[in-house]
Amino acid sequence: MTIKVAVVGATGNVGREMLSVLKERQFPADVVALASNRSIGVEVSFGDGVLKVHALEHYDFKGTDIVLMSAGGAISKEWAPKIAKDVPFVIDNSSTWRMDRDVPLIVPEVNAGVLDEGVKKGIIANPNCSTAQLVVALKPLHDEATIKRVVVSTYQSVSGAGKDAMDELFRQTRAVFVADPIEVENFTKQIAFNVIPHIDTFLDSGYTKEEWKMMVEVQKILDPDIQLTATCVRVPVFIGHSESVNVEFEKPITAARARAILREAPGCLVVDKHEDGGYVTPIECAGEDATYISRIRKDPTVEHGLSLWVVSDNLRKGAALNAVQIAECLLNRGLVSAED
Numbered sequence: 001m002t003i004k005v006a007v008v009g010a011t012g013n014v015g016r017e018m019l020s021v022l023k024e025r026q027f028p029a030d031v032v033a034l035a036s037n038r039s040i041g042v043e044v045s046f047g048d049g050v051l052k053v054h055a056l057e058h059y060d061f062k063g064t065d066i067v068l069m070s071a072g073g074a075i076s077k078e079w080a081p082k083i084a085k086d087v088p089f090v091i092d093n094s095s096t097w098r099m100d101r102d103v104p105l106i107v108p109e110v111n112a113g114v115l116d117e118g119v120k121k122g123i124i125a126n127p128n129c130s131t132a133q134l135v136v137a138l139k140p141l142h143d144e145a146t147i148k149r150v151v152v153s154t155y156q157s158v159s160g161a162g163k164d165a166m167d168e169l170f171r172q173t174r175a176v177f178v179a180d181p182i183e184v185e186n187f188t189k190q191i192a193f194n195v196i197p198h199i200d201t202f203l204d205s206g207y208t209k210e211e212w213k214m215m216v217e218v219q220k221i222l223d224p225d226i227q228l229t230a231t232c233v234r235v236p237v238f239i240g241h242s243e244s245v246n247v248e249f250e251k252p253i254t255a256a257r258a259r260a261i262l263r264e265a266p267g268c269l270v271v272d273k274h275e276d277g278g279y280v281t282p283i284e285c286a287g288e289d290a291t292y293i294s295r296i297r298k299d300p301t302v303e304h305g306l307s308l309w310v311v312s313d314n315l316r317k318g319a320a321l322n323a324v325q326i327a328e329c330l331l332n333r334g335l336v337s338a339e340d
């Protein structure tokens, strides 16, 4: 049984990770790698072999079952509807389609059931990386004690800004050590040995778009009644987003009960020993699939409150893994038909 899958953006951080995840999870796919004209003929790893990259612009999608897109918002805006005319399902990683009423925004551990309501435009959206790991951790707690309000501060790695941004952190770090001039291209300020409280563009409200996305995406995926305020910060970490999360509930819930619930919850791994090193840091979650939850404790400043530390690999649960899990949901629901 083989599904025909095309990965658009296959030379990028997320696209390469999609290829790895498809292979690792033995997704029964015949896979094509696509990127810009600049990458025609470039080879990308696919398991023990390689795939030659083709140009999106010249590719004929007829016969393709699923397209995984991660080539940025502008490409998704132009190409996702065009591709959806020939392909039953486009799973898009950009922010372009997430808040469209006719586009399901899916984190399989949380709201896979939404897929049963149909996919009107043929496009399914993957959430923002910081949203994905947050809702995986919040969903089981919401089911238990109903979340009223969330205050989250993120510590987002440079891989969230693409492969050029990772190169910039490397170059700046080296430049600091050898006393070369620091060149800033992908960020607004030096990122090496610094933190920058600014991700995506500024809105009139004073929030950034990254912060706004977290608020509206959590409401769309989990519950429109949840109030959320975010501060999103870029940190000099290559892979792995971390989040400091304060949650206020309607009903009582103890830290011990939250720990027990999260231990059983899909996609979650609790590492929470109250001792030196008894928590997870981003460097330990790189290459892993789980959303790690540590530092679970009572917040005594509100009636029913907990504080948590949530860490995950942003390129995996925040992007590639979640997209492949959505494809698995389509397969498991019989929504894509495979050739024998």
Ligand SMILES: NC(=O)C1=CN([C@@H]2O[C@H](COP(=O)(O)OP(=O)(O)OC[C@H]3O[C@@H](n4cnc5c(N)ncnc54)[C@H](OP(=O)(O)O)[C@@H]3O)[C@@H](O)[C@H]2O)C=CC1
Pocket: 008, 009, 010, 011, 012, 013, 014, 015, 034, 035, 036, 037, 038, 039, 056, 057, 069, 070, 071, 072, 073, 075, 093, 094, 095, 127, 128, 129, 159, 160, 161, 162, 163, 164, 314, 315, 318, 319
């Ligand atoms: N990184 C993350 O944590 C997350 C990312 N996303 C989304 O995924 C997108 C990609 O992110 P990331 O992989 O980090 O970015 P990268 O910069 O690492 O990669 C960008 C990819 O897009 C391709 N591309 C650029 N222009 C075109 C074009 N005209 N036609 C076809 N392909 C093109 C590039 O191909 P080429 O090499 O040929 O230029 C490359 O494969 C983001 O813009 C965002 O929308 C979503 C959630 C999380």
Ligand SMILES: N[C@@H](CC(=O)OP(=O)(O)O)C(=O)O
Pocket: 093, 094, 095, 127, 128, 129, 156, 157, 159, 160, 161, 199, 200, 210, 213, 314
């Ligand atoms: N903005 C995220 C990655 C990303 O591309 O997000 P979005 O798909 O929501 O634009 C980060 O920089 O870590």
